Amino acid sequence: MSEPLVFNPKVRRVIQSAVGADSHMCWTCRSCLNECPVNLATSRLQPLKFVRLANLGLLDEMLDLPQIWYCLTCNRCSQVCPMQVKPAAIIGYARSRWVASGRVSQKTLDDYRMLLYRFQRVRWHAAKACMKKDATPDLADSLWREWMEKRVDKSLPAIRIGSAAFSVQPSRSASRNADGFSCFTCKECSNACPAFGGSEIFDPLAIIRMANLGMGESLLTSPSIWLCLECQRCTDTCSQRVRGHELVRHLRKLAIETGAVDKGFLTRWYLMGKGLYPKLLNEIDRLFGFQ
Ligand code: SF4
Ligand code: SF4
Ligand code: SF4
Known part of the structure; x- marks a missing residue:
């Protein structure tokens, strides 16, 4: 059995402050899942997953997700969210932390933009x-x-x-x-x-x-x-x-x-x-x- 995830309120406050939204207001209506064009076509990008991880303050777990780079930054998930939770901003924050951590080279980022x-x-x-x-x-x-x-x-x-x-x-x-x-x-x-x-x-x-x-x-x-x-x-x-x-x-x-x-x-x-x-x-x- 895997270890239970441990809530980190300090990291949650950092994320909420950075994105300017309250992830704990999410009521899991799944509207963001059903609006995301990438998820609709592939079932491989769940904005709600990022909201739940942000809500638990699990930044490291978030940074392990390849889905950070699947996002097209279209913001449709944030627009449809009735609780103004801003899933796209949470993914954007995770992406910026990924870059700041030095996990990715400038060449890869340039190739990504070209892709x-x-x-x-x-x-x-x-x-x-x-x-x-x-x-x-x-x-x-x-x-x-x-x-x-x-x-x-x-x-x-x-x-x-x-x-x-x-x-x-x-x-x-x-x-x-x-x-x-x-x-x-x-x-x-x-x-x-x-x-x-x-x-x-x-x-x-x-x-x-x-x-x-x-x-x-x-x-x-x-x-x-x-x-x-x-x-x-x-x-x-x-x-x-x-x-x-x-x-x-x-x-x-x-x-x-x-x-x-x-x-x-x-x-x-x-x-x-x-x-x-x-x-x-x-x-x-x-x-x-x-x-
Ligand atoms: S649309 Fe908003 S409230 Fe609904 S599941 Fe997504 S983040 Fe939560
Ligand atoms: S911003 Fe990203 S996660 Fe949100 S709907 Fe667009 S592609 Fe999906
Ligand atoms: S910015 Fe305007 S034109 Fe571009 S994808 Fe969005 S709605 Fe369409």
Whole structure:
């Protein structure tokens, strides 16, 4: 029988103070588990586990978890938490302690950033593949490797104002300040976006600018709009109150309504995610030496 875990109130206070949230308020509703895109696709990242360990002050046990590096920092777990426990901030704190402890080299951290960047490239290719009606969502290792390396098409055409036959802005009545016209291109949304991959792959600012310029057709047929993780960080960070996440959501709805993607797309895209995320976690395991 293994030894029981011993509650460490001092470490719990340190963690709670660092993340600015009370882990003991968690009432284990599991909403964070059901919201995490990585957990939904793989069952391998449980934000609640970090909350429970933080609550017991078990920092060392937390630092033994590879899951620290599985997190995409999308913050969806924190947003959905009814008790404002901030699981994402707890994972972020564990990550910072890991780095501070010298367990990981700068090269590994650089490679990790590049891996996440390439992952968005893979997702772009995957979304494009899913746009074909006869696509099979099976993701072979060879295809994963190919998509990691392959640059995306130059999908964005030269900017021309007013080429769209319909508006791609959500109506103001449906969503106050959801349009992008007040954007002054400060790039805060791009900097905050966990799915950012450059303007050719995915960049909320590029999408807002294209919507402002009436480039609806290009947007609705672009794989990029399916890369958004719906985390709302672009909206939360925007000082001009542009609601980027609602714009992307609206574009997706229009893409389905106008037939830019067929009705089977969402199922293929969902199934593709089930192949993509485990491969990403395997790459992370290899990079950090977890396997
Ligand atoms: S969503 Fe919040 S309250 Fe619910 S299990 Fe997760 S941390 Fe606990
Ligand atoms: S921040 Fe996102 S990826 Fe990380 S645990 Fe929370 S929901 Fe999952
Ligand atoms: S909601 Fe905004 S910040 Fe989050 S992934 Fe989508 S575009 Fe990026």
